[in-house]
Amino acid sequence: MSGECCRDIVCEGCPVLLVIDERRRFIFRVRRGARLGSDRGVLRHDDVIGLPYGSRVRLSTGVEAVVLQPRLVDYMERGLERRSQVIYPKDHGLIVMLLDLRPGMRVLEVGVGSGYTTAVLASIVGPEGHVYSYEIRGDMAETARRNLERLGLLDRVTIRVRDARQGIDERDLDAAVVDMPDPWSILEHLHKALRPGAGAVFFMPAANQVARLLQALELSGAWTETRVYEVLLREYEARSDALRPRTTMIAHTGYILYTRKLQAQQT
Numbered sequence: 001m002s003g004e005c006c007r008d009i010v011c012e013g014c015p016v017l018l019v020i021d022e023r024r025r026f027i028f029r030v031r032r033g034a035r036l037g038s039d040r041g042v043l044r045h046d047d048v049i050g051l052p053y054g055s056r057v058r059l060s061t062g063v064e065a066v067v068l069q070p071r072l073v074d075y076m077e078r079g080l081e082r083r084s085q086v087i088y089p090k091d092h093g094l095i096v097m098l099l100d101l102r103p104g105m106r107v108l109e110v111g112v113g114s115g116y117t118t119a120v121l122a123s124i125v126g127p128e129g130h131v132y133s134y135e136i137r138g139d140m141a142e143t144a145r146r147n148l149e150r151l152g153l154l155d156r157v158t159i160r161v162r163d164a165r166q167g168i169d170e171r172d173l174d175a176a177v178v179d180m181p182d183p184w185s186i187l188e189h190l191h192k193a194l195r196p197g198a199g200a201v202f203f204m205p206a207a208n209q210v211a212r213l214l215q216a217l218e219l220s221g222a223w224t225e226t227r228v229y230e231v232l233l234r235e236y237e238a239r240s241d242a243l244r245p246r247t248t249m250i251a252h253t254g255y256i257l258y259t260r261k262l263q264a265q266q267t
């Protein structure tokens with residue numbers, strides 16, 4: 001079978017998402033001689049080496065599973081450490097569009113937590129871009145570092161273990177994502193760090209935070225194009241004989257406030 005290792009074909013050392021059923025999904029790196037155990041049977045890693053991604057494979061019990069490339073969203077669901085509240089994929093999607101994120105951008109992040117948003121930003125800016133991330137807690141920064149290392153994204157990220165209220169070192173940044181309890185307290189630092197007209201997104205779980213931030217933005221007169229959003233995502237049962245919404249959904253994650261830097265008036 002021809003094809004590129006880890007892109008088309010499973011080779012030793014490649015990451016794999018093994019899907020047995022909706023609840024049994026495992027992410028691992030293939031190691032010759034290793035085994036993955038589950039209540040549905042055992043998978044010998046050797047059995048997937050050389051298979052094209054997208055192949056079916058049988059466990060020791062005869063149960064069938066599928067071998068796929070893990071996506072970032074699969075890692076977020078079950079392949080990373082989680083020690084803080086994280087921003088969900090439904091919200092990341094809108095954040096990426098609002099900030100017009102692209103390869104090569106230099107992006108600021110305030111409030112790293114477990115590094116889920118850092119991973120989204122780093123995967124989009126690519127090897128030629130960079131993410132500058134501020135996190136006040138050393139233990140959180142370490143968790144994020146481990147997660148980014150696992151994803152192979154750590155070299156695109158600089159994590160500063162620092163209170164962002166004391167200042168931001170970088171200048172001329174293309175965009176910012178702020179996920180911290182009191183974002184109004186860093187507005188001046190943020191304004192200095194962004195390039196003219198650059199966008200910033202603030203993620204906040206509570207409506208009173210949004211109101212307070214809006215007030216601070218209005219008072220400063222230094223921001224424009226301010227918008228507030230909430231993303232509701234309803235998944236469907238993907239069954240041709242009974243297509244209908246799922247009975248449960250994530251009711252609330254947080255609000256997304258978008259705004260852009262306004263230059264000071266030239267006199």
Ligand SMILES: C[S@@+](CC[C@H](N)C(=O)[O-])C[C@H]1O[C@@H](n2cnc3c(N)ncnc32)[C@H](O)[C@@H]1O
Binds near residue numbers: 110118
């Ligand atoms: C909800 S978590 C961020 C989660 C992250 N967006 C994700 O998706 O994984 C908020 C983080 O902000 C950090 N934080 C709070 N105040 C901060 C400050 N003044 N400067 C830097 N980080 C701060 C907290 O320690 C916490 O880890």
